[in-house]
Amino acid sequence: MADEQISVFISYAHEDVEIATAIQERLEADGFAVWIDEGALRAGDSLFEKITTAIHANEFVVALITEASVDSKWCQHEIHTAMTSGLNREGVKLLPVRFGNVRIPVTLEDTYCPAIEPENMDEGIARLAKDARSHHEERRLAKVAGEPLPTTGGEDAGRIVLPKATIVQEPPRPSDIEPVRVVGIVKEGVGRPRNDGTRGSALYAVPVQLSRAPSGLWTELFLRCWDRPPEWTTMHRPGIARVSGDSIILDGTTMDELEKYHAKTLRLCVATVNEQEQVILERERVKQEADEAARREHEREVEDIADRIRFDG
Secondary structure, eight states, rough: TSSOOEEEEOOOGGGGHHHHHOOOOOOOHOEEEEEEEEEOOOOOOOOHHHHHHHHHSSSSEEEOHHHHHHTTTHHHHHHHHHHHTTTTTTTTTEEEESSOOOOOOOOTTTTTTOBBOOOGGHHHHHHHHHHHHHHHHHHHHHTTTTTTOOOOSSGGGTSSSOOOOOOOOOOOOOOGSSOOOEEEEOGOOOOOOSSSSTTTTTTTTEEEEEEEEEOOHHHHHHHHHHSSSOOOHHHHHTOEEEEETEEEEEEEEOOHHHHIIIIHHHHHHHHHHHHHHHHHHHHHHHHHHHHHHHHHHHHHHHHHHHHHHHOOO
């Protein structure tokens, strides 16, 4: 991992495109892989889906905090997506940097946001690159921490030395998991109808913001539930839902349909899936506790016998 190319997504308001481009060019010159929407988007791409996917595909999100970006709902959505993903150690890491005497968004009040002075961009970007490499190395070391190292010589010579047991992360208790909630519509991500007379051309994508990014299990359960909900109307549209990051996208509906029909089904499915996920996680937790107890008992038996075996005559 130490030799892998570090990947970076740059989040910025389009008023700051010159700053973002300068950072992109400097980081790329330093060997980073940089994703920036300038040149990465094609006509017809879904902005919401493309950008959310890009955030999750990169190791870092460099968020430019400027007067323009703090007032941009799209930039705040990108920061929220990065912060939600970052709750997982393997998720994207947010690296906010501010320009000028700009107020820090409430969501970043507990996050260090170093300043980059416009008159000394090179120094600020160099520090940003250094911080990214430091976080990258920290993650690399975290991945290899705990790997068994063979012990030879000294008092253990001629003795079987067992590797340290792998630490098994206990599944979260259902009571510790915050239920997923529907927060509202991501207005900036709502699509537009083609209205070209072809079938379905009046329909478009509507992204719905969730309170957090759901797990893979929750996502799978939700898609099943949406296709076959406990209750539905004749206007229900199976197959149009997908989950992207911390949002549900209904791709093939209208705002009017959502208000009249789908909103109720959406709330019902989310509540149903929250309950289903808790049942499955509790079942998995009980099973893993039993498996862990059996594993520990086996290791104790192996250690007892291994300690008695000698190969020194």
